[in-house]
Amino acid sequence: MTTSLRFTHLPNFSLRASDPIEPSDIKSIRTYIAISAIFGLFNIAFPIIASGNQLPIQDIPFILLAPLCCAILPVFPRFSAIAYSGCWLTLIVARDVYISDMVFTNWLFHFLIGRFLPTYKAAAVHVVNGIAYAAATFTVYIDVTEKEITLLAIYLLSGILFIPAGAVTRNTERFWRNRAHITEQRLNAVRDDIATEMHDLVSYSMSQTVLRARLAAENETYPEKAREEFSALAGTGADALHELRLLLYALKRRSDNSSSSETTSLKPSHIVTSIHLVTRDLEDAGFEVNCHISEDIELSHAQTLTMSRVAREMGANIIRHGDTSAPVSFLLSRNKQRIQLLSTNAVSNDHIVPMPSSGTGIVSMQERLAALGGALMTSNEEGTWIASASIPVVETKGVEQ
Numbered sequence: 001m002t003t004s005l006r007f008t009h010l011p012n013f014s015l016r017a018s019d020p021i022e023p024s025d026i027k028s029i030r031t032y033i034a035i036s037a038i039f040g041l042f043n044i045a046f047p048i049i050a051s052g053n054q055l056p057i058q059d060i061p062f063i064l065l066a067p068l069c070c071a072i073l074p075v076f077p078r079f080s081a082i083a084y085s086g087c088w089l090t091l092i093v094a095r096d097v098y099i100s101d102m103v104f105t106n107w108l109f110h111f112l113i114g115r116f117l118p119t120y121k122a123a124a125v126h127v128v129n130g131i132a133y134a135a136a137t138f139t140v141y142i143d144v145t146e147k148e149i150t151l152l153a154i155y156l157l158s159g160i161l162f163i164p165a166g167a168v169t170r171n172t173e174r175f176w177r178n179r180a181h182i183t184e185q186r187l188n189a190v191r192d193d194i195a196t197e198m199h200d201l202v203s204y205s206m207s208q209t210v211l212r213a214r215l216a217a218e219n220e221t222y223p224e225k226a227r228e229e230f231s232a233l234a235g236t237g238a239d240a241l242h243e244l245r246l247l248l249y250a251l252k253r254r255s256d257n258s259s260s261s262e263t264t265s266l267k268p269s270h271i272v273t274s275i276h277l278v279t280r281d282l283e284d285a286g287f288e289v290n291c292h293i294s295e296d297i298e299l300s301h302a303q304t305l306t307m308s309r310v311a312r313e314m315g316a317n318i319i320r321h322g323d324t325s326a327p328v329s330f331l332l333s334r335n336k337q338r339i340q341l342l343s344t345n346a347v348s349n350d351h352i353v354p355m356p357s358s359g360t361g362i363v364s365m366q367e368r369l370a371a372l373g374g375a376l377m378t379s380n381e382e383g384t385w386i387a388s389a390s391i392p393v394v395e396t397k398g399v400e401q
Helices: 026-050 057-072 077-093 099-116 119-140 146-217 224-259 270-284 301-321 361-371
Strands: 289-293 328-334 338-346 375-381 384-392
Touching: 026 057, 026 099, 057 077, 057 099, 077 099, 077 119, 099 119, 099 146, 119 146, 146 224, 224 270, 224 301, 270 289, 270 301, 270 328, 301 328, 301 338, 301 361, 301 384, 361 375, 361 384
Parallel strands: 289 328
Antiparallel strands: 328 338, 338 384, 375 384
């Protein structure tokens, strides 16, 4: 008997054929591959034990290929189903081989095609293989014994039981996946509502408080002691406002990443988020900002707080003294020894009303950086203000960011 199997193309590396697990669900893929490996071991051990450690060489290809086809079926469902069926049809018409070579893998195969193929396709595969097996049983064997009938019944029964089990598993996984997706959407909606309310109410009120404290600190009609207190209040309020904005940004960013179709989006670190907020403030103030951030930035908690405040102070100085007609650049980079935050901007000759900042200026930035072994360098080169803050690279493994 000669059987010709034709297919016009090999399936792509995709898990979409029957809407099984998504490509990003690596854990599920590994689970099914591990199950296939376990069944493969049983499939190898059973014929060896049954033959008294004298396994015929012609049985080896079937013993090895069957579990291999099952192992790759979660990734290539259609191709693997065709390959396994070809292996099975070859086994039932070959001479001097045992049907028991694929007994255990038949159970697994029927479950997997029920799981990874549409039910009607899985049923069609089982019907074709079952008819071929029945035809071979009554044509190849001259005297059909009770043993052959039993093996045929076991094969047919395994398909009847395990294909529906696979389909139920698929539907169950889909149900819980959809339920998790709906729950995540609801959480995202709640996050958006919280972020919007906090931004519209709390953030605006704090901004006004910081601005008034800053203006009071610069009012020369007030006593020096009162101005110092207002300056400290403005700095503390600005720090609290910045932390609040970081929280709101994280809530918004998490919702955006959850609803995005991209599966490789990276969660920004605290310092990256701070720089994004600073660049947003600059853009709102009318500046064109060019920002470049290296991907290998890792900071300790103390370094993150310091560099965030430095970035915010750089942005505040640019808003106070910068020229909106010229672009502003921010660069966060690192080498083997140091991490550097560099900002450049054109200097404006127009007086601009001071905006809320940490209130301590260049001296405060120098002190904060020096406490961590860092340094601040500033220069004015032909109307371009350059500020460079650098800190040493530290080992952050196991340190909370």
